[in-house]
Amino acid sequence: MKIQIIIDGRMVQVEQGTMIIEAAGKAGIVVPTLCHHEAIKPYGSCRLCIVEVVQNKQHRLVTSCNSPVDNGGMEVFTDTAGVRRIRRSIIELLLARCPDVPVLQTMARQMGIESSRLKKKNDKQCILCGLCVRFCEEVVGVAAIGLANRGTEREVATPFKTGSAVCVGCGSCSYICPTGCIEMVPDKLDPRLRSLTMGSLSLPSCNNNLQCDSCTTDQEFLDEMKLAVSEFRNLAEKTPS
Ligand code: SF4
Ligand code: SF4
Ligand code: FES
Incomplete structure:
Protein backbone atom coordinates (compact mmCIF):
# COMPACT_ATOMS: atom_id res chain seq x y z
CA MET A 1 0.00 0.00 0.00
CA LYS A 2 1.33 3.43 -0.96
CA ILE A 3 1.39 6.17 1.64
CA GLN A 4 2.34 9.83 1.63
CA ILE A 5 4.83 11.35 3.98
CA ILE A 6 6.32 14.83 4.29
CA ILE A 7 10.09 15.04 4.55
CA ASP A 8 11.71 18.47 4.95
CA GLY A 9 8.52 19.98 3.57
CA ARG A 10 8.49 17.75 0.48
CA MET A 11 5.63 15.34 -0.08
CA VAL A 12 6.77 11.89 -1.15
CA GLN A 13 4.78 8.76 -1.90
CA VAL A 14 6.31 5.40 -0.93
CA GLU A 15 5.22 1.88 -0.03
CA GLN A 16 4.26 1.49 3.61
CA GLY A 17 7.18 -0.02 5.47
CA THR A 18 9.84 1.77 3.37
CA MET A 19 12.66 2.95 5.59
CA ILE A 20 12.74 6.72 6.16
CA ILE A 21 16.22 6.98 4.61
CA GLU A 22 14.96 5.44 1.36
CA ALA A 23 11.89 7.70 1.36
CA ALA A 24 14.18 10.71 1.85
CA GLY A 25 16.32 9.54 -1.06
CA LYS A 26 13.20 9.37 -3.20
CA ALA A 27 12.52 12.99 -2.31
CA GLY A 28 16.08 13.89 -3.34
CA ILE A 29 17.27 14.34 0.24
CA VAL A 30 20.60 12.78 1.17
CA VAL A 31 20.88 11.59 4.77
CA PRO A 32 24.46 10.92 5.88
CA THR A 33 25.29 7.31 6.71
CA LEU A 34 28.26 5.14 7.47
CA CYS A 35 26.69 1.75 8.04
CA HIS A 36 23.86 1.60 5.53
CA HIS A 37 23.85 -0.19 2.19
CA GLU A 38 20.73 -1.01 0.24
CA ALA A 39 21.96 -4.53 -0.56
CA ILE A 40 21.93 -5.60 3.08
CA LYS A 41 19.60 -5.41 6.05
CA PRO A 42 19.71 -2.24 8.17
CA TYR A 43 21.86 -2.50 11.25
CA GLY A 44 21.64 0.90 12.94
CA SER A 45 25.17 1.08 14.31
CA CYS A 46 26.63 4.44 13.23
CA ARG A 47 23.59 6.59 14.25
CA LEU A 48 24.59 9.22 11.71
CA CYS A 49 21.33 8.83 9.83
CA ILE A 50 19.40 10.20 12.78
CA VAL A 51 16.36 12.35 11.88
CA GLU A 52 13.58 14.05 13.79
CA VAL A 53 10.10 12.60 13.45
CA VAL A 54 6.93 14.45 14.43
CA GLN A 55 3.79 12.41 14.87
CA ASN A 56 0.72 13.06 17.00
CA LYS A 57 2.45 16.28 18.14
CA GLN A 58 5.24 14.17 19.63
CA HIS A 59 8.85 14.80 18.58
CA ARG A 60 11.35 11.95 18.60
CA LEU A 61 14.74 11.18 17.16
CA VAL A 62 15.08 7.95 15.20
CA THR A 63 17.71 6.31 13.02
CA SER A 64 16.27 6.62 9.54
CA CYS A 65 17.93 3.50 8.09
CA ASN A 66 15.92 1.14 10.28
CA SER A 67 12.77 3.18 11.01
CA PRO A 68 9.92 2.63 8.57
CA VAL A 69 7.50 5.30 7.42
CA ASP A 70 3.91 4.83 8.43
CA ASN A 71 0.65 6.43 7.47
CA GLY A 72 -0.18 7.99 10.82
CA GLY A 73 0.55 11.58 9.81
CA MET A 74 4.28 11.29 10.14
CA GLU A 75 6.47 14.28 9.25
CA VAL A 76 10.24 13.99 9.06
CA PHE A 77 12.95 16.62 9.44
CA THR A 78 16.43 15.51 8.39
CA ASP A 79 18.41 18.67 9.06
CA THR A 80 17.33 20.40 12.27
CA ALA A 81 19.79 22.06 14.63
CA GLY A 82 19.34 19.17 17.10
CA VAL A 83 19.98 16.55 14.43
CA ARG A 84 23.10 18.39 13.20
CA ARG A 85 24.42 18.65 16.78
CA ILE A 86 24.06 14.91 17.33
CA ARG A 87 25.70 14.09 14.00
CA ARG A 88 28.63 16.36 14.84
CA SER A 89 29.09 14.61 18.20
CA ILE A 90 29.04 11.21 16.49
CA ILE A 91 31.67 12.28 13.97
CA GLU A 92 33.83 13.73 16.75
CA LEU A 93 33.63 10.46 18.64
CA LEU A 94 34.53 8.49 15.53
CA LEU A 95 37.39 10.88 14.75
CA ALA A 96 38.75 10.41 18.27
CA ARG A 97 38.82 6.68 17.58
CA CYS A 98 39.97 6.87 13.96
CA PRO A 99 41.65 10.26 13.38
CA ASP A 100 43.26 9.36 10.05
CA VAL A 101 40.29 7.95 8.19
CA PRO A 102 39.62 10.13 5.11
CA VAL A 103 35.86 9.55 4.91
CA LEU A 104 35.49 10.75 8.52
CA GLN A 105 37.73 13.76 7.90
CA THR A 106 35.64 14.68 4.85
CA MET A 107 32.36 14.32 6.73
CA ALA A 108 33.77 16.35 9.62
CA ARG A 109 34.79 19.17 7.30
CA GLN A 110 31.34 19.14 5.70
CA MET A 111 29.85 19.46 9.17
CA GLY A 112 32.12 22.36 10.05
CA ILE A 113 34.39 20.40 12.40
CA GLU A 114 38.06 21.28 12.08
CA SER A 115 39.26 18.72 14.60
CA SER A 116 37.68 16.57 17.27
CA ARG A 117 37.43 18.25 20.68
CA LEU A 118 37.89 14.79 22.15
CA LYS A 119 41.28 13.36 22.94
CA LYS A 120 42.51 11.05 20.22
CA LYS A 121 42.22 7.61 21.73
CA ASN A 122 44.12 5.60 19.14
CA ASP A 123 44.79 5.28 15.46
CA LYS A 124 42.34 2.57 14.58
CA GLN A 125 40.78 2.49 11.14
CA CYS A 126 37.74 0.35 11.87
CA ILE A 127 34.62 2.25 12.87
CA LEU A 128 32.78 -1.00 13.66
CA CYS A 129 30.06 -0.24 11.14
CA GLY A 130 29.65 -3.97 10.46
S1 SF4 B 1 36.43 -3.30 8.73
FE1 SF4 B 1 35.40 -2.00 10.23
S2 SF4 B 1 35.05 -0.05 9.14
FE2 SF4 B 1 35.52 -1.59 7.59
S3 SF4 B 1 33.50 -2.35 6.94
FE3 SF4 B 1 34.25 -3.73 8.55
S4 SF4 B 1 33.36 -2.93 10.46
FE4 SF4 B 1 33.20 -1.28 8.89
S1 SF4 C 1 35.83 -12.34 4.55
FE1 SF4 C 1 36.38 -13.52 2.71
S2 SF4 C 1 34.43 -14.33 1.89
FE2 SF4 C 1 33.93 -12.70 3.36
S3 SF4 C 1 33.69 -10.87 2.07
FE3 SF4 C 1 35.83 -10.88 2.82
S4 SF4 C 1 36.99 -11.95 1.22
FE4 SF4 C 1 34.80 -12.39 0.82
S1 FES D 1 23.07 4.50 8.63
FE1 FES D 1 24.18 3.94 10.38
S2 FES D 1 22.61 3.94 11.92
FE2 FES D 1 21.54 4.37 10.13
Missing part, protein backbone atom coordinates in the same frame (compact mmCIF):
# COMPACT_ATOMS: atom_id res chain seq x y z
CA LEU A 131 29.28 -3.49 6.69
CA CYS A 132 31.98 -6.05 5.90
CA VAL A 133 30.53 -8.63 8.27
CA ARG A 134 26.99 -8.24 6.99
CA PHE A 135 28.06 -8.20 3.35
CA CYS A 136 30.09 -11.37 3.83
CA GLU A 137 27.12 -13.08 5.47
CA GLU A 138 24.16 -11.73 3.50
CA VAL A 139 25.58 -11.21 0.01
CA VAL A 140 28.57 -13.55 -0.25
CA GLY A 141 26.80 -16.06 1.99
CA VAL A 142 29.77 -17.41 3.93
CA ALA A 143 29.98 -15.47 7.23
CA ALA A 144 33.76 -15.74 7.37
CA ILE A 145 34.15 -12.74 9.67
CA GLY A 146 32.26 -11.32 12.62
CA LEU A 147 32.38 -8.62 15.26
CA ALA A 148 34.20 -10.07 18.25
CA ASN A 149 34.86 -8.97 21.83
CA ARG A 150 33.30 -6.10 23.76
CA GLY A 151 33.97 -2.47 24.58
CA THR A 152 37.32 -1.09 23.49
CA GLU A 153 38.41 -4.57 22.38
CA ARG A 154 35.58 -4.88 19.85
CA GLU A 155 36.93 -5.74 16.41
CA VAL A 156 36.26 -7.51 13.14
CA ALA A 157 37.83 -10.94 13.13
CA THR A 158 37.53 -14.50 11.98
CA PRO A 159 36.47 -17.04 14.61
CA PHE A 160 39.38 -17.52 17.04
CA LYS A 161 41.38 -15.06 14.89
CA THR A 162 42.76 -17.88 12.79
CA GLY A 163 42.71 -18.22 9.00
CA SER A 164 39.16 -18.76 7.79
CA ALA A 165 38.17 -22.07 6.26
CA VAL A 166 35.16 -20.53 4.54
CA CYS A 167 36.50 -17.21 3.21
CA VAL A 168 36.53 -17.36 -0.59
CA GLY A 169 38.87 -14.41 -0.96
CA CYS A 170 36.29 -12.48 -2.99
CA GLY A 171 37.40 -9.12 -1.60
CA SER A 172 33.87 -7.84 -0.99
CA CYS A 173 34.70 -6.89 2.58
CA SER A 174 37.57 -4.78 1.30
CA TYR A 175 35.45 -3.07 -1.37
CA ILE A 176 32.56 -2.32 0.96
CA CYS A 177 34.63 -1.00 3.88
CA PRO A 178 34.17 2.80 4.02
CA THR A 179 37.43 3.40 5.88
CA GLY A 180 39.96 1.34 3.94
CA CYS A 181 40.50 -0.85 6.99
CA ILE A 182 40.57 -4.12 5.06
CA GLU A 183 43.31 -4.22 2.47
CA MET A 184 43.93 -6.51 -0.43
CA VAL A 185 47.68 -7.06 -0.69
CA PRO A 186 49.96 -9.44 -2.57
CA ASP A 187 50.25 -12.77 -0.79
CA LYS A 188 53.57 -13.03 1.09
CA LEU A 189 54.27 -16.52 -0.22
CA ASP A 190 53.05 -15.98 -3.76
CA PRO A 191 52.81 -12.32 -4.88
CA ARG A 192 50.61 -13.36 -7.81
CA LEU A 193 47.89 -14.11 -5.28
CA ARG A 194 45.80 -11.74 -3.20
CA SER A 195 45.62 -11.68 0.57
CA LEU A 196 43.30 -9.67 2.75
CA THR A 197 44.57 -8.03 5.89
CA MET A 198 42.70 -6.51 8.80
CA GLY A 199 45.27 -5.27 11.26
CA SER A 200 47.25 -8.35 12.21
CA LEU A 201 44.74 -10.76 10.67
CA SER A 202 45.38 -12.28 7.26
CA LEU A 203 42.76 -14.15 5.29
CA PRO A 204 43.57 -16.83 2.72
CA SER A 205 44.19 -15.99 -0.91
CA CYS A 206 41.55 -16.51 -3.57
CA ASN A 207 40.91 -20.19 -4.32
CA ASN A 208 40.94 -19.38 -8.01
CA ASN A 209 44.46 -17.93 -7.81
CA LEU A 210 42.95 -14.55 -8.59
CA GLN A 211 42.41 -15.47 -12.20
CA CYS A 212 39.57 -12.96 -12.29
CA ASP A 213 39.67 -12.64 -16.07
CA SER A 214 38.80 -16.28 -16.43
CA CYS A 215 36.32 -16.35 -13.55
CA THR A 216 33.00 -14.95 -14.73
CA THR A 217 31.35 -15.17 -11.34
CA ASP A 218 34.14 -13.30 -9.64
CA GLN A 219 34.31 -10.67 -12.37
CA GLU A 220 30.57 -9.96 -12.34
CA PHE A 221 30.61 -9.87 -8.58
CA LEU A 222 33.58 -7.53 -8.36
CA ASP A 223 32.11 -5.16 -10.98
CA GLU A 224 28.87 -5.04 -9.04
CA MET A 225 30.66 -4.45 -5.77
CA LYS A 226 32.93 -1.73 -7.20
CA LEU A 227 29.87 0.10 -8.48
CA ALA A 228 28.02 -0.30 -5.18
CA VAL A 229 30.97 0.93 -3.15
CA SER A 230 31.71 3.86 -5.44
CA GLU A 231 28.03 4.90 -5.17
CA PHE A 232 28.30 4.54 -1.40
CA ARG A 233 31.43 6.70 -1.23
CA ASN A 234 29.91 9.34 -3.53
CA LEU A 235 26.91 9.45 -1.25
CA ALA A 236 29.14 9.89 1.81
CA GLU A 237 31.02 12.72 0.08
CA LYS A 238 27.77 14.49 -0.70
CA THR A 239 26.81 14.51 2.98
CA PRO A 240 25.10 17.82 3.72
CA SER A 241 26.71 20.09 6.29
Whole structure:
Protein backbone atom coordinates (compact mmCIF):
# COMPACT_ATOMS: atom_id res chain seq x y z
CA MET A 1 0.00 0.00 0.00
CA LYS A 2 1.33 3.43 -0.96
CA ILE A 3 1.39 6.17 1.64
CA GLN A 4 2.34 9.83 1.63
CA ILE A 5 4.83 11.35 3.98
CA ILE A 6 6.32 14.83 4.29
CA ILE A 7 10.09 15.04 4.55
CA ASP A 8 11.71 18.47 4.95
CA GLY A 9 8.52 19.98 3.57
CA ARG A 10 8.49 17.75 0.48
CA MET A 11 5.63 15.34 -0.08
CA VAL A 12 6.77 11.89 -1.15
CA GLN A 13 4.78 8.76 -1.90
CA VAL A 14 6.31 5.40 -0.93
CA GLU A 15 5.22 1.88 -0.03
CA GLN A 16 4.26 1.49 3.61
CA GLY A 17 7.18 -0.02 5.47
CA THR A 18 9.84 1.77 3.37
CA MET A 19 12.66 2.95 5.59
CA ILE A 20 12.74 6.72 6.16
CA ILE A 21 16.22 6.98 4.61
CA GLU A 22 14.96 5.44 1.36
CA ALA A 23 11.89 7.70 1.36
CA ALA A 24 14.18 10.71 1.85
CA GLY A 25 16.32 9.54 -1.06
CA LYS A 26 13.20 9.37 -3.20
CA ALA A 27 12.52 12.99 -2.31
CA GLY A 28 16.08 13.89 -3.34
CA ILE A 29 17.27 14.34 0.24
CA VAL A 30 20.60 12.78 1.17
CA VAL A 31 20.88 11.59 4.77
CA PRO A 32 24.46 10.92 5.88
CA THR A 33 25.29 7.31 6.71
CA LEU A 34 28.26 5.14 7.47
CA CYS A 35 26.69 1.75 8.04
CA HIS A 36 23.86 1.60 5.53
CA HIS A 37 23.85 -0.19 2.19
CA GLU A 38 20.73 -1.01 0.24
CA ALA A 39 21.96 -4.53 -0.56
CA ILE A 40 21.93 -5.60 3.08
CA LYS A 41 19.60 -5.41 6.05
CA PRO A 42 19.71 -2.24 8.17
CA TYR A 43 21.86 -2.50 11.25
CA GLY A 44 21.64 0.90 12.94
CA SER A 45 25.17 1.08 14.31
CA CYS A 46 26.63 4.44 13.23
CA ARG A 47 23.59 6.59 14.25
CA LEU A 48 24.59 9.22 11.71
CA CYS A 49 21.33 8.83 9.83
CA ILE A 50 19.40 10.20 12.78
CA VAL A 51 16.36 12.35 11.88
CA GLU A 52 13.58 14.05 13.79
CA VAL A 53 10.10 12.60 13.45
CA VAL A 54 6.93 14.45 14.43
CA GLN A 55 3.79 12.41 14.87
CA ASN A 56 0.72 13.06 17.00
CA LYS A 57 2.45 16.28 18.14
CA GLN A 58 5.24 14.17 19.63
CA HIS A 59 8.85 14.80 18.58
CA ARG A 60 11.35 11.95 18.60
CA LEU A 61 14.74 11.18 17.16
CA VAL A 62 15.08 7.95 15.20
CA THR A 63 17.71 6.31 13.02
CA SER A 64 16.27 6.62 9.54
CA CYS A 65 17.93 3.50 8.09
CA ASN A 66 15.92 1.14 10.28
CA SER A 67 12.77 3.18 11.01
CA PRO A 68 9.92 2.63 8.57
CA VAL A 69 7.50 5.30 7.42
CA ASP A 70 3.91 4.83 8.43
CA ASN A 71 0.65 6.43 7.47
CA GLY A 72 -0.18 7.99 10.82
CA GLY A 73 0.55 11.58 9.81
CA MET A 74 4.28 11.29 10.14
CA GLU A 75 6.47 14.28 9.25
CA VAL A 76 10.24 13.99 9.06
CA PHE A 77 12.95 16.62 9.44
CA THR A 78 16.43 15.51 8.39
CA ASP A 79 18.41 18.67 9.06
CA THR A 80 17.33 20.40 12.27
CA ALA A 81 19.79 22.06 14.63
CA GLY A 82 19.34 19.17 17.10
CA VAL A 83 19.98 16.55 14.43
CA ARG A 84 23.10 18.39 13.20
CA ARG A 85 24.42 18.65 16.78
CA ILE A 86 24.06 14.91 17.33
CA ARG A 87 25.70 14.09 14.00
CA ARG A 88 28.63 16.36 14.84
CA SER A 89 29.09 14.61 18.20
CA ILE A 90 29.04 11.21 16.49
CA ILE A 91 31.67 12.28 13.97
CA GLU A 92 33.83 13.73 16.75
CA LEU A 93 33.63 10.46 18.64
CA LEU A 94 34.53 8.49 15.53
CA LEU A 95 37.39 10.88 14.75
CA ALA A 96 38.75 10.41 18.27
CA ARG A 97 38.82 6.68 17.58
CA CYS A 98 39.97 6.87 13.96
CA PRO A 99 41.65 10.26 13.38
CA ASP A 100 43.26 9.36 10.05
CA VAL A 101 40.29 7.95 8.19
CA PRO A 102 39.62 10.13 5.11
CA VAL A 103 35.86 9.55 4.91
CA LEU A 104 35.49 10.75 8.52
CA GLN A 105 37.73 13.76 7.90
CA THR A 106 35.64 14.68 4.85
CA MET A 107 32.36 14.32 6.73
CA ALA A 108 33.77 16.35 9.62
CA ARG A 109 34.79 19.17 7.30
CA GLN A 110 31.34 19.14 5.70
CA MET A 111 29.85 19.46 9.17
CA GLY A 112 32.12 22.36 10.05
CA ILE A 113 34.39 20.40 12.40
CA GLU A 114 38.06 21.28 12.08
CA SER A 115 39.26 18.72 14.60
CA SER A 116 37.68 16.57 17.27
CA ARG A 117 37.43 18.25 20.68
CA LEU A 118 37.89 14.79 22.15
CA LYS A 119 41.28 13.36 22.94
CA LYS A 120 42.51 11.05 20.22
CA LYS A 121 42.22 7.61 21.73
CA ASN A 122 44.12 5.60 19.14
CA ASP A 123 44.79 5.28 15.46
CA LYS A 124 42.34 2.57 14.58
CA GLN A 125 40.78 2.49 11.14
CA CYS A 126 37.74 0.35 11.87
CA ILE A 127 34.62 2.25 12.87
CA LEU A 128 32.78 -1.00 13.66
CA CYS A 129 30.06 -0.24 11.14
CA GLY A 130 29.65 -3.97 10.46
CA LEU A 131 29.28 -3.49 6.69
CA CYS A 132 31.98 -6.05 5.90
CA VAL A 133 30.53 -8.63 8.27
CA ARG A 134 26.99 -8.24 6.99
CA PHE A 135 28.06 -8.20 3.35
CA CYS A 136 30.09 -11.37 3.83
CA GLU A 137 27.12 -13.08 5.47
CA GLU A 138 24.16 -11.73 3.50
CA VAL A 139 25.58 -11.21 0.01
CA VAL A 140 28.57 -13.55 -0.25
CA GLY A 141 26.80 -16.06 1.99
CA VAL A 142 29.77 -17.41 3.93
CA ALA A 143 29.98 -15.47 7.23
CA ALA A 144 33.76 -15.74 7.37
CA ILE A 145 34.15 -12.74 9.67
CA GLY A 146 32.26 -11.32 12.62
CA LEU A 147 32.38 -8.62 15.26
CA ALA A 148 34.20 -10.07 18.25
CA ASN A 149 34.86 -8.97 21.83
CA ARG A 150 33.30 -6.10 23.76
CA GLY A 151 33.97 -2.47 24.58
CA THR A 152 37.32 -1.09 23.49
CA GLU A 153 38.41 -4.57 22.38
CA ARG A 154 35.58 -4.88 19.85
CA GLU A 155 36.93 -5.74 16.41
CA VAL A 156 36.26 -7.51 13.14
CA ALA A 157 37.83 -10.94 13.13
CA THR A 158 37.53 -14.50 11.98
CA PRO A 159 36.47 -17.04 14.61
CA PHE A 160 39.38 -17.52 17.04
CA LYS A 161 41.38 -15.06 14.89
CA THR A 162 42.76 -17.88 12.79
CA GLY A 163 42.71 -18.22 9.00
CA SER A 164 39.16 -18.76 7.79
CA ALA A 165 38.17 -22.07 6.26
CA VAL A 166 35.16 -20.53 4.54
CA CYS A 167 36.50 -17.21 3.21
CA VAL A 168 36.53 -17.36 -0.59
CA GLY A 169 38.87 -14.41 -0.96
CA CYS A 170 36.29 -12.48 -2.99
CA GLY A 171 37.40 -9.12 -1.60
CA SER A 172 33.87 -7.84 -0.99
CA CYS A 173 34.70 -6.89 2.58
CA SER A 174 37.57 -4.78 1.30
CA TYR A 175 35.45 -3.07 -1.37
CA ILE A 176 32.56 -2.32 0.96
CA CYS A 177 34.63 -1.00 3.88
CA PRO A 178 34.17 2.80 4.02
CA THR A 179 37.43 3.40 5.88
CA GLY A 180 39.96 1.34 3.94
CA CYS A 181 40.50 -0.85 6.99
CA ILE A 182 40.57 -4.12 5.06
CA GLU A 183 43.31 -4.22 2.47
CA MET A 184 43.93 -6.51 -0.43
CA VAL A 185 47.68 -7.06 -0.69
CA PRO A 186 49.96 -9.44 -2.57
CA ASP A 187 50.25 -12.77 -0.79
CA LYS A 188 53.57 -13.03 1.09
CA LEU A 189 54.27 -16.52 -0.22
CA ASP A 190 53.05 -15.98 -3.76
CA PRO A 191 52.81 -12.32 -4.88
CA ARG A 192 50.61 -13.36 -7.81
CA LEU A 193 47.89 -14.11 -5.28
CA ARG A 194 45.80 -11.74 -3.20
CA SER A 195 45.62 -11.68 0.57
CA LEU A 196 43.30 -9.67 2.75
CA THR A 197 44.57 -8.03 5.89
CA MET A 198 42.70 -6.51 8.80
CA GLY A 199 45.27 -5.27 11.26
CA SER A 200 47.25 -8.35 12.21
CA LEU A 201 44.74 -10.76 10.67
CA SER A 202 45.38 -12.28 7.26
CA LEU A 203 42.76 -14.15 5.29
CA PRO A 204 43.57 -16.83 2.72
CA SER A 205 44.19 -15.99 -0.91
CA CYS A 206 41.55 -16.51 -3.57
CA ASN A 207 40.91 -20.19 -4.32
CA ASN A 208 40.94 -19.38 -8.01
CA ASN A 209 44.46 -17.93 -7.81
CA LEU A 210 42.95 -14.55 -8.59
CA GLN A 211 42.41 -15.47 -12.20
CA CYS A 212 39.57 -12.96 -12.29
CA ASP A 213 39.67 -12.64 -16.07
CA SER A 214 38.80 -16.28 -16.43
CA CYS A 215 36.32 -16.35 -13.55
CA THR A 216 33.00 -14.95 -14.73
CA THR A 217 31.35 -15.17 -11.34
CA ASP A 218 34.14 -13.30 -9.64
CA GLN A 219 34.31 -10.67 -12.37
CA GLU A 220 30.57 -9.96 -12.34
CA PHE A 221 30.61 -9.87 -8.58
CA LEU A 222 33.58 -7.53 -8.36
CA ASP A 223 32.11 -5.16 -10.98
CA GLU A 224 28.87 -5.04 -9.04
CA MET A 225 30.66 -4.45 -5.77
CA LYS A 226 32.93 -1.73 -7.20
CA LEU A 227 29.87 0.10 -8.48
CA ALA A 228 28.02 -0.30 -5.18
CA VAL A 229 30.97 0.93 -3.15
CA SER A 230 31.71 3.86 -5.44
CA GLU A 231 28.03 4.90 -5.17
CA PHE A 232 28.30 4.54 -1.40
CA ARG A 233 31.43 6.70 -1.23
CA ASN A 234 29.91 9.34 -3.53
CA LEU A 235 26.91 9.45 -1.25
CA ALA A 236 29.14 9.89 1.81
CA GLU A 237 31.02 12.72 0.08
CA LYS A 238 27.77 14.49 -0.70
CA THR A 239 26.81 14.51 2.98
CA PRO A 240 25.10 17.82 3.72
CA SER A 241 26.71 20.09 6.29
S1 SF4 B 1 36.99 -11.95 1.22
FE1 SF4 B 1 36.38 -13.52 2.71
S2 SF4 B 1 35.83 -12.34 4.55
FE2 SF4 B 1 35.83 -10.88 2.82
S3 SF4 B 1 33.69 -10.87 2.07
FE3 SF4 B 1 34.80 -12.39 0.82
S4 SF4 B 1 34.43 -14.33 1.89
FE4 SF4 B 1 33.93 -12.70 3.36
S1 SF4 C 1 36.43 -3.30 8.73
FE1 SF4 C 1 35.52 -1.59 7.59
S2 SF4 C 1 33.50 -2.35 6.94
FE2 SF4 C 1 34.25 -3.73 8.55
S3 SF4 C 1 33.36 -2.93 10.46
FE3 SF4 C 1 35.40 -2.00 10.23
S4 SF4 C 1 35.05 -0.05 9.14
FE4 SF4 C 1 33.20 -1.28 8.89
S1 FES D 1 23.07 4.50 8.63
FE1 FES D 1 21.54 4.37 10.13
S2 FES D 1 22.61 3.94 11.92
FE2 FES D 1 24.18 3.94 10.38
